[in-house]
Amino acid sequence: MTLLKRIIACLDVDEGRVVKGVEFVNLTSVGDPAAMAERYEADGADEIVFLDVSATHSGRATLLDVVSRTAQRLFIPLTVGGGVRTVSDVDLVLRAGADKVAVNSAAVSNPLLLTEASVRFGAQCIVASIDARSREGGWEVYVNGGRVPTGLDAIDWARRCADLGAGEILMTSIDRDGTRYGYDLDLVAQVSEAVNVPVIASGGAGNAKHISEAFTSGADAALLAGILHDGTTDLLTLKAELLREGHTVRRAA
């Protein structure tokens, strides 16, 4: 037996509330990250990611409160990203109750942050989150929410992040994000080949077939957001389809 392929539900959190495409109509939990995370756990999610998109300090403080509330009732791994700049930010997020911390822009401006955080907290809780946009002959890393190009090659940067101490790579295709056309499979295949840490494919999931393709291309895990939040499908259905496709995924308890 080897590791099961993971499905990770991602929630964008702004000022303590889930934003973007959340349209559960008959639920009182709409918009509450802790309640939604708990619901996804019950449905069979293997992990949860909170991505903080708050622009303000008060938003950040609220996020820590949300993380600690979530940790009280969630019994699957929780990754928190967005606005993590320093080792002490990593410490605060872990202390609040996250299991892993995703570092994005700050790793580009200060690559040693990955090393310092990894030595102190262990590689297994440091995720390098990379936003990549395709360009001639490959993909370029963008930072600040995908707005600012860095000139870095995404595959080289992923390799470097793993060398610096990241224990996992979360690779998001900016081109595919929100399109539901499927993951960028070339990107998934190349980054999985380039690094020896687990790779999470992100950006573009529209159905179970897309997840299946990402797994076949080498991803260890697939990140989902919109199609879960708007009720297009659910984790039970997706996992049943993936099992039929011959993928080893965990059945919901």
Next chain:
Amino acid sequence: MTTIALLDYGTGNLHSLAKAMARVGEVRIADDVSDALCADMLVLPGVGAFGQAASETAPFRGEIRSALAEGLPCIGVCLGMQLLLDSSEESAGEGIGLIGGSVRRISAKRLPQMGWNSVDWDSVARPSRASLRVPRLEVAYFANSFVASPSDESSVVAWATHEGDRFPSVVRTANTVGIQFHPEKSSRAGVDFLCGVAEELLACR
């Protein structure tokens, strides 16, 4: 009321473990070893690096080892299980040494082992002190690059395999159980397993 002391080595998330065990007893986070050893059960949590945790526990290793050898119920999770051995390839420092042997890197291309894997229960019949009666957990969440390599495998209750490399996933010596995966991150079934182990150990006091 049963008291459970969760030893804080100074890093990482202790919330989930504390919350998961709250139905077994009153859980308190302890930074002081002597204080922790006065509780009904000691829990060695599973976050951080070996060196860091060993530097916190090493000054008290004799004290902890005697308490565990004398039957203090104890659960070590992930790194907390690894601390029960003598040493680790991960970093310098002395473990508690309750279980003879060392901690080694998993022989695999992709590390850390991150995700859900099977728990393979050992089929060899064992005397009750080296086994567990709680309902078996079949699949659990792992997040580790290092594993225990005990010199004597009689303490191994269950195994797991990553990329062909087999290693102990549950060990038991006296009233101490080491768990390489994270039961507190293995959904409801994991929490039930963890609490079941705790209750079984407390009943053996």
